[in-house]
Amino acid sequence: MGLNAVRVLSLISLILVFSSTILVMVTNIKAVNSFEANRGGDNTTMVDCDYIAGSTVPNQPAGVFWAVVASLLIIFQTIILFLSECSWPMTFFDRFFPVLGTKFGLGPLGIFQCLISTQILSHHVDDFTLVSAFFLFALGCLNMLLGLIFRESAKPKRSITSWRAEAKGILPTTSDQRPVFVNATPIVSSVFSQEKGQQVHVSHETVTDAHSFRSTEKAGYGFGRQGEKAAGLRGFILQKPEESLPRYASPPPPRAATVSRSPSSVSSSSSFYADERPPSMPVPHAAETHAAAPAFRSSPTSI
Template identity: 80%
Template sequence: FMGLNAVRFLSLVSLILVFSSTIFVMVTNIKAVNAFEANKSNSTMLEDCDYIEGSTVPNQPAGVFWAVVASLLIIFQTVVLFLSEVSWPIAFFDRFFPVLGSQFGLGALGIFQCLISTQILSHHVDDFTLVSAFFLFAIGCLNMFLGLLFREKAKAKRSIRSWRAEAKGILPTHADNRPVFVNATPSYVSSVFTESKAPQHETSEYGTWRSTEKAGYGFGRQGEKAAGLRGFILQKPEESLPRYVTPP
């Protein structure tokens, strides 16, 4: 639990660093493009460059557009991965992005992180962006390893809610997939049979043949005590042999 959450914390930090560094690169690219357009009429040597000086923007038709789109996609991906790491909203990911939901492991998350970092590292960037991308790539490789190790149980093992539930010992740690059996008999049917079979006690003297409250004492000690309280003497029947038995 602690190890997986430590990796989770480092993953969140790396995503925040990549998010901020991508915004910084996008601002730097826009400034470099503006400077390039301002000096374009004064110098013809800049037209032969593959990239605009001081940026990651290619010197080609619509190069600025695709550079900005790439930066926006990286920002969008980091936001989505950040939300999946904090498990909010988990129902949204379970329905629309199942690979980032609670039923999948950390392998897909690590693959996405490596793709983002390699996209950034494939360009000439500043030191801050370079370190952030390297950090994200290392965390992505670690998440892929943990995904292979724990598989789909990784997110359940690092879940804070399940850890609290196990600490309290109230909620079960796993879902019971067995079918639930319910009583198919309607309630009114059972009530009718219950009422029909219920004994009807009538007001009568104790010890009569209609009284069932104290029946079943027999000829033992309890029967003698109950008879004595009523003023009767309980005698045992005389021992006799059956008619078909020959007397000794």
């Protein structure tokens, strides 16, 4: 709230300087017109003076031009500083004028305000312009002091839009930039604590091992077994990705089909089976003939 109060005062001082500069420019033009009108007269005192009477215009070649340009530059600078204090359009300042953007504090703003006020106070001006320039110089010094105190965090702290965004946001604005290691202290405590409120005692040897792994002698273990052990002693575990096939992987090929042949009865009239018994021997039974008959197997070339 204090930073916003200083910003309001800074806006008021810029408005006063803007209006007083316009008043000074109008006064200078009127004084120059009066000077040019009295140039051909007998009054030679006004011709030999360093400044035109009643103005801040120097009596020299192109003095009127540079006086008007100086007033226009002050007006332009006050407009730029006013927009910077209003934080609009901040994307323009972040890209084309970073010192007045969000990544810088209030120090550059105070420097610009002091430069404008000293430029005005270095001339003889009326009371309204004098008070406005003094007010702007005081605010410039205060902004430089606040810039030294808060540095680049001053503008985000006084930004009303950032307050509204944080109030409406559901998820936290900060992001975890840590690597794939996660804190395993709650998991270890839940595993080793059997009852609620039970404390987990760590032996002196475990602490000694953890400190030993921090030494430079064992810093080259990397992600091996010793590295995982050191990470576990410090309270971290390594998340392993789930095993899965890529989307473009083809399905596994089907198993080769086996060719089977149904059992068939052996015919006695087949050319592969010849009855070479003498006529006197009895004909065996059909079951015995089937058991004793040789099995027929087809060769791979026939398939």
